Amino acid sequence: MHTVTLIPGDGIGPSIADVAVRVIEAAGVDIQWERVEAGMTAIDKFKDPLPEHVLESIRRTRVALKGPLTTPVGSGFRSVNVALRKEFDLYSNVRPAHSFEGVPSRYRDVDLIIVRENTEEFYAGIEHYIDPSRSAAETIGVVTRTGSERIVRYAYDYARRHGRKKVTTVHKANILKYTGGLFLDVSRSVAAEYQDIKTEDKIIDNMAMQMVINPHQFDVIVTTNLFGDILSDLASGLVGGLGLAPGANIGYNAAIFEAVHGSAPDIAGKNLANPAALILAGVLMLRHLNETAAADRIEKAVARVLSEGRYVTRDLNPGAPVGTAEMGGEIIRNLT
Numbered sequence: 001m002h003t004v005t006l007i008p009g010d011g012i013g014p015s016i017a018d019v020a021v022r023v024i025e026a027a028g029v030d031i032q033w034e035r036v037e038a039g040m041t042a043i044d045k046f047k048d049p050l051p052e053h054v055l056e057s058i059r060r061t062r063v064a065l066k067g068p069l070t071t072p073v074g075s076g077f078r079s080v081n082v083a084l085r086k087e088f089d090l091y092s093n094v095r096p097a098h099s100f101e102g103v104p105s106r107y108r109d110v111d112l113i114i115v116r117e118n119t120e121e122f123y124a125g126i127e128h129y130i131d132p133s134r135s136a137a138e139t140i141g142v143v144t145r146t147g148s149e150r151i152v153r154y155a156y157d158y159a160r161r162h163g164r165k166k167v168t169t170v171h172k173a174n175i176l177k178y179t180g181g182l183f184l185d186v187s188r189s190v191a192a193e194y195q196d197i198k199t200e201d202k203i204i205d206n207m208a209m210q211m212v213i214n215p216h217q218f219d220v221i222v223t224t225n226l227f228g229d230i231l232s233d234l235a236s237g238l239v240g241g242l243g244l245a246p247g248a249n250i251g252y253n254a255a256i257f258e259a260v261h262g263s264a265p266d267i268a269g270k271n272l273a274n275p276a277a278l279i280l281a282g283v284l285m286l287r288h289l290n291e292t293a294a295a296d297r298i299e300k301a302v303a304r305v306l307s308e309g310r311y312v313t314r315d316l317n318p319g320a321p322v323g324t325a326e327m328g329g330e331i332i333r334n335l336t
């Protein structure tokens with residue numbers, strides 16, 4: 001039996017988390033869930049977006065499945081997602097994007113893995129207004145040699161473990177001479193140790209264009225925090241949207257699995273949210289827990305429901321959609 005921390009999140013979070021838990025349980029995995037609240041719902045209850053008992057639970061279980069958490073834009077509390085990644089040093093954010101048969105999208109057979117550095121640079125929270133009248137603001141993006149080396153190494157090790165052929169380092173070292181330059185230098189010296197994996201590097205702006213024009217040329221992509229955040233949403237758009245994009249936040253001592261998408265306030269409470277991204281995050285979690293057979297069964301069931309295209313949410317079938325729980329129910333019926 002596994003013990004897993006469950007953070008349902010807010011917005012569409014609780015509805016998709018319920019479905020993900022039902023699907024995982026229907027696949028026969030024995031999990032004791034420790035259900036805790038963070039973000040908006042925790043502020044309402046505990047006056048703290050990240051209460052100590054949430055951290056304590058993850059410290060103990062070392063694995064969490066997390067629904068999306070709203071972060072107020074501009075002022076308000078800092079991102080709980082970022083705080084969790086920093087607290088547990090979840091330095092690697094792995095975001096796969098691959099095509100599913102039957103899903104309306106611009107491309108077929110896309111199969112990309114984005115490995116995003118998850119703790120440094122512009123997300124480290126070193127920022128302030130320079131004076132009380134807020135005439136200017138500064139955000140300091142720190143990139144370290146150690147941080148760069150471990151994420152690039154993670155990407156190459158991932159490529160080796162999964163039989164992948166190429167790693168593309170994405171950077172902006174032509175303009176960000178120091179932070180971008182350091183990341184690129186480190187990536188080139190790490191790459192030299194992996195002669196079996198093809199290596200290339202691309203400047204972020206060109207990369208964005210290349211991914212839209214011909215995503216099939218890429219395999220594993222490794223990049224810094226902000227670029228990885230943006231490119232992974234772009235990648236999800238290539239394969240049918242955010243409703244299908246899972247992510248894993250991996251550290252040495254803990255791992256948190258979540259969808260790439262956020263709390264989707266525009267559709268929250270309307271029974272429109274696609275649960276597949278969080279279910280697929282659950283699949284990544286099951287692989288992490290060595291529950292490979294259950295992970296395969298769930299992935300196949302999701303693929304079947306998507307390929308059939310009838311019991312899917314509005315983002316995938318605007319003409320005749322079903323609701324979040326109905327799509328989950330159909331995935332469960334397809335578990336074989």
Ligand code: NAD
Pocket residue numbers: 012067068069070071072073081242243258259260261262263264265266267272273274275277315
């Ligand atoms: P979003 O990802 O929540 O939504 C972007 C668009 O995609 C919206 O139109 C939404 O309706 C759609 N969408 C997202 N998930 C969907 C799903 N499962 N099914 C169908 N459609 C879906 O991005 P946003 O609106 O920019 O952000 C909303 C909030 O989420 C913000 O507070 C942001 O900080 C937060 N956020 C949290 C996480 C996280 O918890 N890891 C990630 C991204 C954004």
